[in-house]
Structures are given as C-alpha cells and as structure tokens.
Amino acid sequence: MKKPITHLIISTSSSNEYYSGDCDYCLVEFSAAYVAYLLKYMEKVRPLHQADQNVYGLKCWDAKPEYFQFNDKLEKMVDIYGNLASDVPNGEPILLETQPGFNEDDFSRVECQIVHILKDEVCWTAYLKHTNIQIESAPILKKALLKIQRSFVTS
Numbered sequence: 001m002k003k004p005i006t007h008l009i010i011s012t013s014s015s016n017e018y019y020s021g022d023c024d025y026c027l028v029e030f031s032a033a034y035v036a037y038l039l040k041y042m043e044k045v046r047p048l049h050q051a052d053q054n055v056y057g058l059k060c061w062d063a064k065p066e067y068f069q070f071n072d073k074l075e076k077m078v079d080i081y082g083n084l085a086s087d088v089p090n091g092e093p094i095l096l097e098t099q100p101g102f103n104e105d106d107f108s109r110v111e112c113q114i115v116h117i118l119k120d121e122v123c124w125t126a127y128l129k130h131t132n133i134q135i136e137s138a139p140i141l142k143k144a145l146l147k148i149q150r151s152f153v154t155s
Contacts, residue, residue: 003097005080005151006030008144010137011090012067021128022108023067025074026137027100028124032152034064035145038115038122042142046119062115065124066107067135073101091138095148110135 008028014020041058048055068074077085080095088094110126121139128135 002151002154004030004032005095005097005148007096007098007100008140008148009074009077009085009094009096009100010092010140012135012137015132015134015136019133020069020135021067021110021131021133022069023110023126023128023135024069025067026124026135027066027068027102028064030148032149035149035152038117039142039145039149041117042119042122042145045117049119057116057118059114059116061113062124063113064115065113065126065137066102067110067126068102068106068108071106073106093138093140093144095144097151 006029008030010026010028012020012023012026014023045055045057075084075086077094077096077100079085079088080097085094109129111129113124113126116123116125120142122145123139124137126135127133
C-alpha cells in the first residue's frame with residue numbers, strides 16, 4: 001500500500017535579489033483536508049475569473065509553510081520518484097511521503113504568511129521577520145494538488 005504524499009518542498013524567490021533571508025525553499029505539510037481546502041477555493045476562483053477577467057485569485061492567511069535554506073538534509077532527501085531532491089529542477093515540487101526530518105533551527109523566521117489561490121495554481125508568500133523582504137514560492141499546479149489528493153485516497 002502506497003503512503004500518502006504528506007509534504008511538498010518548492011523553491012522560492014526573494015523580492016531582494018541579494019538576500020533571501022535563508023529562505024531558499026518552502027516546506028508545506030499536507031493533509032487530505034488541506035488539499036481539499038485548496039482545491040475547493042480554486043474551483044471558486046474559476047467562475048469569478050470568467051465573470052471578471054480582473055479577478056485572478058484569492059489570498060488567505062496561512063501559516064502552514066516553513067521556509068529554510070538549502071542544507072545537507074535536503075541534498076540527501078529522496079522524493080516519491082526516487083530522485084534526489086537536489087536533482088529536482090528549480091521550481092518543480094519535491095513530493096515526499098515522509099516527514100523530512102528538519103528541526104526548528106532549520107527554519108527561518110517569517111511573518112504575514114499568505115496562500116495565493118488561483119484557478120489553476122497555488123503559491124505561498126511570507127515576509128522575513130522584521131523586514132520588507134517578501135519570499136514567494138514557485139507555483140504549484142492544480143495537477144500536482146490532484147496527485148497529492150489521490151495519494152490520500154489510495155493509501
């Protein structure tokens with residue numbers, strides 16, 4: 001029996017080209033309920049966008065993600081396909097079936113965390129604590145969320 005995909009790691013970008021605040025990656029923990037929540041709001045955005053092309057998505061407070069810099073733990077991690085996480089192309093999600101093994105000291109301090117839900121993708125943003133530097137994850141496409149959702153059903 002396959003395990004559910006419980007964690008996703010995705011690369012980030014910073015509003016400051018010289019400093020990312022050690023937030024090279026975003027770690028998001030998934031549950032069946034969280035995936036359903038994201039997909040539900042994607043479906044609510046679709047008709048809003050069709051009715052008004054100026055509506056692109058929804059923003060919601062969301063403190064689920066953790067942000068961290070590239071480290072030895074990530075370099076040795078293996079995704080659901082058997083690839084080393086360090087070999088996954090930048091901007092592509094690293095899907096995991098187990099807890100990644102990070103501890104509290106691995107994560108950077110952020111605030112004002114938001115999930116951006118569009119009709120076909122989702123991304124997360126945060127500000128480095130006590131700065132105006134915004135960190136943004138690469139987008140996760142709806143098809144990746146559907147794959148994660150299916151993993152909870154078949155486990």
